Each structure stands twice: as structure tokens, then as C-alpha cells.
Amino acid sequence: MLGILVGLRLRENPLAIVAALAALLVAAAIALIFFYVPSDADQGFSQRIFYLHVPIALTAYVCFGWGAWRAFVHLWKREPGADLESYVAIHQGVIFGSLTLITGSLWAKISWGHWWLWSESQLVLFLVLFLFYGAYFMLRYSVEPGPARANMCAVYALFGAVLIPISFLAIRLANQLIHPVVFTLQGPQMSGSMFLTFCISLAAMLSLAATLYHVELTGKRLDAHLRELRELVA
């Protein structure tokens, strides 16, 4: 009975479906990381940060990319709400970006003995991308709300999109040896169980980001409707 009720409610609310999927996938990912996947022969137990750090970094790229796409849609089709969607996606990207930097530093310290290496182009380019989108909020909150602000922010978000492939491909182009390259043209350089765990972790992070994105977007829309109502009632 409870299952049917929960099922009906999930069908009515797409956000609940995404949230339930995220909860399920996060639980599955944690179980696989700590109870299923074997320790890496080279790095040992600390390699388990990989299943957290890489999916978070990829999720940050996806969020920035989605933010740039919604900005493009705003400029191209003038779709109402696209500016807000772009802003929320970039906000999510900055949150996941800061988590990428923190988890990456922890992994670097245990693996390389350093919290940060300025000589690594992958690290520096990700920091540049993160700071670029961090500055987006300075721009947004220094301009009065309105169409001009939406246009300026959209153009800025689109410029940032250029940095995404550069940051992603930096390690392959730079040919440096410290930061590991796991995904090559020959496929993933890991065992089947490791790749399965990685895929589940990536799906978990993407669904978690989608949930947080929709929750924040709903909150922002509600806020805007409430402001409109307050003006009508006043």
C-alpha cells in the first residue's frame, strides 16, 4: 500500500523521481566503493578518492556546459526563464567545482605529497575555469536586475564555455606524467569492476546535481512568484 502511494506521488512529481534515483545511486555507489571494488595495486586504499573526485569534476563540467547552453538559448530564442536556469546551473557548477578542488587536493597530498602543483596544467586550468565562473556572480550582483543584466550574464557564461574543453583536454595535450590519464583512446585503463563502480558513481553525482538544480530552481521561481504576488497585493 505504502509502495503504491509512494509510486503515485513519484509519478506526479518528476523532481521526486530524480531525488529518489539520486538517493538510490549514491547508496549503491558508496556500497560499491567501500565493499566491492578492489584496492588499486599502485595507490592502494587512497585510490578510492578517484570514484568521488572524477565524477564530481565531470559533473562540474556538465553544470558549466548546461549553464552556457541555457545562456545561449536566452540570447538566441529569448526563452523566459533561460537566464535563471543558466544562473542556477553555474551556481551548481561552482559548488561542484569547489568540491573538485578540495577532494583533488586531498588526493594529491596522499598520492604526490603536495596539496597543489602549479606545474600541472590540468589543475591550473580547472582553477582558472572555477575562478572565471566564480567571477560570474560578481558581475550578476553588480548590475541591476533586468534584461541588460540577463544579456551580460549570458554573454559571460558563453565565454566560459570555451574553457571547458581546454580544461578537459589539457592533460592529454600537455603530456605530463604526474596527473593520471585513465580514459585514453584505447578505452578506460582500469578493470571491469572499477569501471562499473566509476559509472555508478558518475550517475550518482549527475543525478544528485540534477536534484539540487531542480530544488534550487523551484525555490528561485517560487521566490519570483511571491515577489510578484506581494506587488499585486500591496
Place this chain on the structure above:
Amino acid sequence: MILGLTAAEKYVGAAYGVVFVAVLVYVLIIALKLARLEREVGELAKRVRERQAVEAERREEVSVG
């Protein structure tokens, strides 16, 4: 070793802990925002009810028999 954990276990724990705390802080922020929205909707509903009461009163005063 603290709590019998190796250095690698401590760093892995710290990485997963940071993400867990970040999600908790996010949920807390959303909860605070929801509480504010609920309060504001309540205030708005109260204002509408008061306005309706005043209008109903005025209608009674104006009524011509």
C-alpha cells in the same frame, strides 16, 4: 595513527566527509529558504484575508435597502 586509521584511510574519509558536509549545508540552506517562503506566504494570505474583511465591511455599509 589516530583511531587506528592509516593515513590513506584518513584522507579518503576526509574527502567523502567534505562532500557529505557540503550536501548537508546545502540542505540546511534550502530548509531555511523554505521556512522563509512559508512565513512570507502566510503573511501574504493574512493580508489578503484582512483586505477581504475590510471590503466586505465596506459593502455592508454601502448597501442600499
